[in-house]
Amino acid sequence: MSATVTHSAAALQAATNAVTALIGASGKLVFNPTGGSVSAPGVAIATLPFSATAFGAAATTGIATANAITSDTNAVGGTVAFATFQTSASSAIVRCAVAASASDINMSNGLVVTAGDTVSCSALTYQAVSQ
Amino acid sequence: MSDVKGAPAIVTFTLTITRKETGAVEHYQMEGFELSEPPIEEVDSKGEPECPQQ
Numbered sequence: 001m002s003a004t005v006t007h008s009a010a011a012l013q014a015a016t017n018a019v020t021a022l023i024g025a026s027g028k029l030v031f032n033p034t035g036g037s038v039s040a041p042g043v044a045i046a047t048l049p050f051s052a053t054a055f056g057a058a059a060t061t062g063i064a065t066a067n068a069i070t071s072d073t074n075a076v077g078g079t080v081a082f083a084t085f086q087t088s089a090s091s092a093i094v095r096c097a098v099a100a101s102a103s104d105i106n107m108s109n110g111l112v113v114t115a116g117d118t119v120s121c122s123a124l125t126y127q128a129v130s131q
Numbered sequence: 132m133s134d135v136k137g138a139p140a141i142v143t144f145t146l147t148i149t150r151k152e153t154g155a156v157e158h159y160q161m162e163g164f165e166l167s168e169p170p171i172e173e174v175d176s177k178g179e180p181e182c183p184q185q
Contacts, residue, residue, distance in 0.1 A: 083142065083163050098140050098162030112161060116151035124144040 007129055012062025015128035020055040020064050021096065027054045029110040029121060030070060031098075031113070034081040038095040041086075045078035045117040054085070055126060077115035087124070094126065116125035141165055 029048040034062040046076070051067035058064040088129030098111070113119060149156050162166030 051140040083144075084159075086138070094142070096165055098161050098163050100159065100161055105159075105184045111146070111148075111161075113148060116153060118149040120149075122145045122147070125142065130141065 003087065005131055007062075009060040009062075012022070012127075012129050013058040013060060016037050016058035016062045016064045017125060019128045020085075020088040020126060021091045022057075022087070023050065023054045024087050025052050026050070027093075028040050028086050028088070029124070030067075030086050030089075030092075031078075031080045031119070032081065032084060032095075033078045036082065036095075038084075038092050041092045041095055042086045043078070044076060045113050046072040046075040048072050048119065048121050050085075058127075061085075061127070062129055063125050063127045066121075069124060071118055071119045071120040073118045075115065075117045076120050077113050080111040080113060089105045 016045050027050045029050060030041065031045045031047075032042045033045060049070040051069070052066055055064040055066050080098060083096055083098050084092040144161055144163070146159040146161055147156060148159070
């Protein structure tokens, strides 16, 4: 059973801002393999530090855009299945399964990062509530 | 583990990977989807066999 819930713009913004605030100063974007959980996300395949303030304030849509993210120039390597937003103390705040959004990329076996690769991330957005 | 995907995506990002061995640069457009913790399917089916015995 499902129901339709609609939030005001203020609510959308507040929800996103509340979550991104939990990342705190000097958080990081971490890519993890399959398995794990939000409380124990597993090993880091690549770790990309956020800016001191990870995200800007959410727009009226509830979407927040990350500030500049530092590349991981020497990734541990592995097959990416999840992405986590973590505090500087490695506590995961957001964890999500990742998949390709472009049809020309085959992600059925995951995104394989080889040890020593450089992993960069741009245009990262987050939305706590979809509507 | 089964992924429980919701739509629309709540995280979007572009990844660029520069391969150490070849120097090749690869771009990936990606989306992230919220997951239930633990997945709802696993909770609902707990204790039930996935393939009933004949």
